[in-house]
Amino acid sequence: MSAPDLVLYTDSSPNGFKITIALEELGLPYTLHHVRIEQGEHRAEQFLALNPSGRIPVLVDRAADIVLFESAAILLYLAHLSGQLLGQGPQERWAVITWLMYHSASMGPLLGQRVHFECFDSPPNPCAIHRYQALTEATFATLDQRLASHPWLAGEAYSMADIATFGWLHIARLVAFDFSRYTHLEAWYARVAQRPGVQRGIRLPAPATGP
Ligand SMILES: N[C@@H](CCC(=O)N[C@@H](CS)C(=O)NCC(=O)O)C(=O)O
Numbered sequence: 001m002s003a004p005d006l007v008l009y010t011d012s013s014p015n016g017f018k019i020t021i022a023l024e025e026l027g028l029p030y031t032l033h034h035v036r037i038e039q040g041e042h043r044a045e046q047f048l049a050l051n052p053s054g055r056i057p058v059l060v061d062r063a064a065d066i067v068l069f070e071s072a073a074i075l076l077y078l079a080h081l082s083g084q085l086l087g088q089g090p091q092e093r094w095a096v097i098t099w100l101m102y103h104s105a106s107m108g109p110l111l112g113q114r115v116h117f118e119c120f121d122s123p124p125n126p127c128a129i130h131r132y133q134a135l136t137e138a139t140f141a142t143l144d145q146r147l148a149s150h151p152w153l154a155g156e157a158y159s160m161a162d163i164a165t166f167g168w169l170h171i172a173r174l175v176a177f178d179f180s181r182y183t184h185l186e187a188w189y190a191r192v193a194q195r196p197g198v199q200r201g202i203r204l205p206a207p208a209t210g211p
Helices: 014-026 045-050 071-082 090-120 126-149 160-174 183-193 196-201
Strands: 006-010 030-034 058-061 066-069
Touching: 006 014, 014 071, 014 090, 014 160, 014 196, 045 058, 058 071, 066 071, 071 090, 071 160, 090 126, 090 160, 126 183, 160 183, 183 196
Parallel strands: 006 030
Antiparallel strands: 006 058, 058 066
């Protein structure tokens, strides 16, 4: 297999940070393309040719002629390339995949809706705000319960599941969604946040700003 030739198309956003964190953690070389969502660059024809749904992140491996979108698929590809962050034996590997999918199908999209209804929707829709508050608090409780008995989401080792979950919680913290009463989740957040690769990743292509 020839060496990967990775190009990442991303912006400073929760789904983008998952990939910059993973790449920085793994120390894989890559070229970074800043797709400025605010300026509509994700709707440009050239970008839509890579991802027809017009969303970042997108990863291209020019050496393998592979184009990937959906952050979880990209994280799985990076784990495949590096042989890291996807657990060792079958039990741990499937635990990583389970918690990665929980993030991708449940927690991430629910937090996305909560950010929209709490921070951007106008006029405010109390029913939607209440619904997404309740649903995201339930995901915080689920994660907290898991982390009460395991240092990392998949068990004993830091993995792609932690990276994905952190990407969205970083934004939750930034917009002042308070999860500090979930003490195991809060402690895990601090553990992940202090990792140098994570600190580099959340500043690429630029640090996020609040609404
Ligand atoms: N399920 C996708 C979601 C990707 C996504 O929603 N990306 C946002 C930025 S975090 C985006 O590109 N939004 C563009 C838009 O809102 O039109 C993933 O995990 O990659």
